[in-house]
Amino acid sequence: MTQTAEKAQPQASAEASAYVQGWLKWAIALTVALGAILEVIDTSIVNVALNDMQGNLGATLSEIGWVVSGYAIANVIVIPLSAWLGDYFGRKRYFIFCLIAFTAASTLCGFAPNLGVLIFARILQGLGGGGLLAKAQAILFETFAPAEQAMAQGVFGIGVIAGPAIGPTLGGFLTDALGWRWIFFINIPFGILAVVLAVLFLPRPTASPKSTAVDWLGIGLLALGLAGLQTMLEEGQQDDWFTSNFIVAMAILGCVGLALFIWRELRTAQPAVDLRVLRFRSLAAGSLYSAVLGLGLYGALFAVPIFAQSILHYTAAQTGLLLLPGALASVVTMPIAGKLSQKIDARLLIGAGGLIIVGSMVALTHINPDTGTDELFWPLLWRGVGTVLMFLPLSLATLGPLPKEKVSSGSGFYNLTRQLGGSVGIAILTTLLAQREAFHRAVLIENISAYNPLATARIDQLSGALGAQGSDLATAHDQALKLLDNLVNTQAAILSFEDIFRVVGIVFLASLPLLLFLGSGRTGRTPPAAH
Structure with missing residues (x-):
């Protein structure tokens, strides 16, 4: 054995001993993954129940939208603060507090007597849930040795990837069978289980919590900036964007608040959020790529249920079942991706996942009025596979090179950019969907006139068929025009959905050069210095 190898062996043993050993590390992984799954599912589980909530609580469409917006705003505010909160209160104590807060808020959501209480409870739920998401990933990086990170992050990734698809499926069944309140009550037993597991298995901190000074000004500026930005993204399309004084005010609040926060x-010597961690090139590039992943994870997924319910006239439960195979494909692919990440350069896997998603988006651009579950099955399944091949290696390539003491801060940024990427993606795609539908309708209407023989022949054909059913000539003609108008609206909507899927594919394709700034994601090496 060479002298270098002799020195390397005890060094590797010392590094390995700094991490949790044996079965306990997997108990920790399952505990934090359960917390993350609860949080991620609740980002989408309410979407299919909004109509029932609206009718039951007597709310308008804009008012009920705050059930979603309040949760999302609270989420993005607390995620970047999670590293500081974990240091200030202690990692285990803060994680257990988040679980208790999330579970208690879920209970309050279920019993909410009116819309105001429900929105308030959702904000509390988002504040607890945001801490779960960021701390779960950081705890895994601090618990598992570098050589085991791929499988550990795979356990965490199952919830993050499959959650957005499982949420509507579970929410649809619970809403149809038991009522909308049960989409919150379902969290209670699992939340209690997660609290018990966290108390039993999360290791006690080896050092006392840091009694650092509280950067109240930084926390306040962050809350104002992110709240303004997220509110603008959530409510922009509904309020016609910058024609609304409210949206303009939120945009100004977001920009000024975040600029002053930075x-x-x-x-300050003791910041609430350590922005200096962005000096690590892998974190900066990976966080930017994470925003693109958020667009694919949340942005693209939001369009499929809308298409299924508005064009295919699926129920909430049927829509959930449509998304379920993709979620199951993600679960099956995750351990495979974990094994591959230990042997293959992370950049190759991320690139392959991105190209698979591009292919699935191309397949979705061929939807038509006759499209059904069979035609959507394979594109959605491959989308689930591609997302996993991106998510797991990207986490390793982004956070793996960071020194252990910087992982918590880095994880906050990484998860924040994914959440914001999804919010930005949904806002942009929602606006684009409405604009492209109006554009395609205008183009199609131009072809329906008395000077177009095909259009007049179609109207005469419909009028004749309706007249044969007993309608007089004038009534039959009016009914024919209404039928043709409905056909135009349907075709315009389908063409706009095709545009949406095409844009998502182009964004993923254009993001591939970011791979040049990422590390290989190989585990088992000493973290490099900052770049």
């Missing part, structure tokens, strides 16, 4: 955090 200025504050770079000047």
